[in-house]
Amino acid sequence: MQRMVAGLVIVEWARLDALTLECPEALRIRLHQCLCECVYFDEIALSFTRLLQEARDFVAMLKHYKLPLDYETYGKVLALEQIQQLSGPIAQQLLSNHKLKPKVAEGLEERRKAIQGAVSQTSSDQMLLSVSTQAAIAGAVTMLRCLPEKLNPVIKPLMESIKKEDDEQLQSLAADHLARLVDLCVERVPCPNSKIICNLCTFLRSDPEFTPKIQAATREGPSSDSGMESTGDGSRTGTPTSFANNYTGILTLVNQQR
Structure with a gap:
């Protein structure tokens, strides 16, 4: 002391x-x-x-x-x-x-x-x-x-x-x-x-109570392979159709946890 x-x-x-x-x-x-x-x-x-x-x-x-x-x-x-x-x-x-x-x-x-x-x-x-x-x-x-x-x-x-x-x-x-x-x-x-x-x-980011754990996105339906939505005119947007949770889109955290 x-x-x-x-x-x-x-x-x-x-x-x-x-x-x-x-x-x-x-x-x-x-x-x-x-x-x-x-x-x-x-x-x-x-x-x-x-x-x-x-x-x-x-x-x-x-x-x-x-x-x-x-x-x-x-x-x-x-x-x-x-x-x-x-x-x-x-x-x-x-x-x-x-x-x-x-x-x-x-x-x-x-x-x-x-x-x-x-x-x-x-x-x-x-x-x-x-x-x-x-x-x-x-x-x-x-x-x-x-x-x-x-x-x-x-x-x-x-x-x-x-x-x-x-x-x-x-x-x-x-x-x-x-x-x-x-x-x-x-x-x-x-x-x-x-x-x-x-x-x-x-x-x-080691404490999940403060930093959410990032999960891989899960996609359903015909567009799951590309991960893109159809606009109806044959074009595709860059927005994923669905996510595993609300935090999946935090790209910085996704990259850091790889």
Whole structure:
């Protein structure tokens, strides 16, 4: 949370301070480092500590029942991804490939499912915190106009915030920063703007509640082959005889969904 607040403070400072033309070098270096760092947040420290202990107990149970596992790897401090892998396909394969007493197998399966549920929740919390924090830092880099050589660490957090951020204010702020980034990159070579806009268009039309799903036109009757109406004098008009729904004629959306 401290990182996110620091990033938002820098954003506001950059917005209000029109006199500082260049970002201080020490701040620029640190912001670029923060963009590429993967950190665990204090907000999930308690749940992660509990999860880590449960994973250790589970590994000890597997070892007690002599199930083959790389205990040297999984006997150490584990990352979320490792716990997820352990409680997922690894444990499932171990339990299915080895005959155990029914009660033992049932107990191990219950423990596995409990760990899997806990790691999913903790991973979700970690992801949401990471989205908010990295978007704030990317916004700070953008507002200070101190873009790194590779823009993906800046673009990705802003796009992720637009797609996944729960807080509408932070989501709107990320959108503003992305617009500012696009403006800064107009003359950049290579320019990422076309890809950014393409990804935004894909995201905008992914929700059928806002963007209607385009269906192919269905035609009936003798004129269905040509899709043209007869005017009675032997000529044909360019108007289709019938449509699958009211949205079929939106040519731009038809082309985009191909």
